[in-house]
Amino acid sequence: MDRITAVPNPKDVCAIAVTYHPDSDFVAQISSVLPQVGALVIVDNGSAAAEVEMLRQLAANSMITLVLNADNLGIARALNMGVERAAALGFAWALLLDQDSIADADMVQTLLAVHAAFPDRERLAVVGSGFRDVAAKEPTPINVGDGWIEVECVITSGSLIPLAVHAAIGAFREEFFIDYVDIEYCYRARALGFRVIKTRATLMSHAIGAITRHNLLWFKKWTYNHSPDRRYYIARNDTVLLREYGQYVLGLWALKSLSRCVRLCKRIVLYEQMKTRKMAAVAQGWWDGVRGHMGPRRG
Numbered sequence: 518m519d520r521i522t523a524v525p526n527p528k529d530v531c532a533i534a535v536t537y538h539p540d541s542d543f544v545a546q547i548s549s550v551l552p553q554v555g556a557l558v559i560v561d562n563g564s565a566a567a568e569v570e571m572l573r574q575l576a577a578n579s580m581i582t583l584v585l586n587a588d589n590l591g592i593a594r595a596l597n598m599g600v601e602r603a604a605a606l607g608f609a610w611a612l613l614l615d616q617d618s619i620a621d622a623d624m625v626q627t628l629l630a631v632h633a634a635f636p637d638r639e640r641l642a643v644v645g646s647g648f649r650d651v652a653a654k655e656p657t658p659i660n661v662g663d664g665w666i667e668v669e670c671v672i673t674s675g676s677l678i679p680l681a682v683h684a685a686i687g688a689f690r691e692e693f694f695i696d697y698v699d700i701e702y703c704y705r706a707r708a709l710g711f712r713v714i715k716t717r718a719t720l721m722s723h724a725i726g727a728i729t730r731h732n733l734l735w736f737k738k739w740t741y742n743h744s745p746d747r748r749y750y751i752a753r754n755d756t757v758l759l760r761e762y763g764q765y766v767l768g769l770w771a772l773k774s775l776s777r778c779v780r781l782c783k784r785i786v787l788y789e790q791m792k793t794r795k796m797a798a799v800a801q802g803w804w805d806g807v808r809g810h811m812g813p814r815r816g
Contacts, residue, residue, distance in 0.1 A: 560599045
């Protein structure tokens with residue numbers, strides 16, 4: 518088999534799942550991905566005792582390594598811990614997963630085949646998975662074609678990362694803590710000359726937020742209903758990305774971010790619960806982003 522069509526062995530892939538208060542459905546995720554990979558590393562961010570016990574029972578499987586953090590260290594730190602463990606175990610690839618994503622049976626094989634077929638794979642940083650959003654406003658087609666599309670960024674879950682390339686790009690940015698960790702990584706990779714693609718085929722089921730639909734006159738509107746903390750991190754980290762990658766002159770990146778925050782607050786006022794807390798979180802996130810105050814949310 519020639520170099521273009523040779524597909525790496527799925528057993529050279531280590532899946533990494535970050536958990537935070539996982540429920541019993543997490544077992545289904547494990548069952549969907551474990552037969553497709555060589556090992557699984559679970560990194561838990563300070564879950565409760567009963568949840569940790571469930572994870573310990575899963576880790577009785579010799580294919581599973583469990584890393585327990587006493588506190589929530591953020592998604593970026595947990596991903597970095599998982600990648601470090603995968604590299605120490607001798608794996609060449611990492612498949613990143615959220616705790617609520619359910620992989621299709623051919624997910625890993627398809628991701629590896631897409632990577633092998635990509636003409637510039639030495640400069641390929643991430644192969645993201647097309648997915649069915651189980652909470653989406655419109656149903657996702659079961660399959661939207663073969664091959665890949667080149668994109669600016671992909672979500673963390675379902676991302677296949679060659680660890681040799683990851684070493685060149687650098688670790689996930691821990692000061693971002695939760696949101697936009699995946700976007701920043703992709704932006705940084707592309708700034709270094711690497712490329713990011715996503716499969717056209719849908720390879721997993723996944724949910725982004727808790728989407729609800731609302732009717733406003735003759736318009737249909739949707740909102741994600743993120744928690745106040747998530748609203749904070751989204752506003753702050755988006756502001757930082759606009760400053761670092763937006764190519765705005767003077768301080769126009771801050772005005773651009775502010776306008777986004779205002780639009781977000783309008784949506785919160787119209788459609789979401791905890792309006793005051795969420796708008797305060799957005800304002801705090803924007804101001805901390807402008808000042809460069811990073812890490813876990815203060816106060």
